[in-house]
Amino acid sequence: MTRPDPESACNACDARDRARDGLFVGAVMTTRIYCKPSCPARHPKRENVEFFTTPAEARAAGYRACLRCRPDKVGRDRQAVAKAVGLIEAAKEPVRLAALAAEVGYAPHHFQRLFTRDTGVSPAAYARAVRARRAEAHLQEDKPVTDAIYDAGFSAPSRFYADAGARLGMTPSVWRDGGRGETIRFVVADSPLGPLLIAATQKGICRLTFGEDEAALQARFPHADIRADDGTIVPWVEAALSQIERPSDHQLPLDVRGTAFQEKVWAELRKIPLGQTRSYGDIAAAVGSPGAVRAVGTANGSNPVAVLVPCHRVIRSDGSLGGYGGGLPNKVKLLAAEGISEPAPLLPLGD
Secondary structure (H helix, E strand, C coil), X not given: XXXXXXXXXXXXXXXXXXXXXCCEEEEECCCCEEECCCCCCCCCCHHHEEEECCHHHHHHCCCEECCCCCHHHHHHHHHHHHHHHHHHHHCCCCCCHHHHHHXXXXXXXXXXXXXHHHHCCCHHHHHHHHHHHHHHHHHCCCCCHHHHHHHCCCXXXXXXXXXXXXXXXXXXXXXXXXXXXXXXXXXXXXXXCCCEEEEECCCCEEEEEECCCHHHHHHHCCCCEEEEXXXXXHHHHHHHHHHHHCCCCCCCCECCCCCHHHXXXXXXXXXXXXXXXXXXXXXXXXXXXXXXXXXXXXXXHCCCECCCCCHHHEECCCCCCCCCCCCHHHHHHHHHHCCCCCCCCCCCCCC
16 A cells, blocks of 8 residues: 655645645544545544545545545545546537536536636536547548538537637648648657757647657648758747756747647646646646556656646656656656756645
């Protein structure tokens, strides 16, 4: 059994941090009661508290649940959210909040808050993201645009067109045609980390990856106008390369798209100060989804612009490096360039 870090857990309890509810419980040895981090009861002495990952572990150790903060109910809340996510994913048509809440046994407004707390977005926004993913998949098939939109679960084409530009970065027809009409310039540049593919639209850098080439970019956007750069994006390329050898807080313009959750995670990664690290759990809590640690890891792995969205600054809560799409040796080099020769103790968010 892996126990939560006592210092971090104590700090969360002292702050009555609701974002950490459901991630662990604190058990008071003198009263034999366990509580969630946000419990409003008076704080016990730190030396009288031990921490468990789940209420079941605390009960197995002989503790009973606090009647004031009801820590077991948090587990029920998360199960309800997980069930709702499954219902949304499986639904062929939009599910109304009232029906969704009734299905999991909660009042609508209360469940809206629970769902947003755990996933970072409202049920309606999550459903829109699901439909957008389906539409993207259908538009890449040989289907008429209107058929693809209806098959994805939209009630009318107008509902999809209203946000398609923001979510997909292209019109539905262009997306279906593999980026037809878009111009993407690229270079494959030498760097201390090996060859880097750097590609950009007129809006900003859209891809920075290790070991890819023109063929990989062409496979992603088979009908886009993909050109070897003629000097147009040189300033962005040079600035991106300098971030590897001489990291700074300067942020380059990006043109990337993802799900609502992915974009929230990527935005949070860009807030991590130079020379500091965060855990996957820290990022999950920061985006309002403390239970979504695995989803944060997946969003990290989907980052289309390495270095510029600094997913290399995210490590495991035990201080180990975790994974990295560009390979762990490159993660070590990137951290070293920022003055982190070995993973340092994690700092609280905002420090």
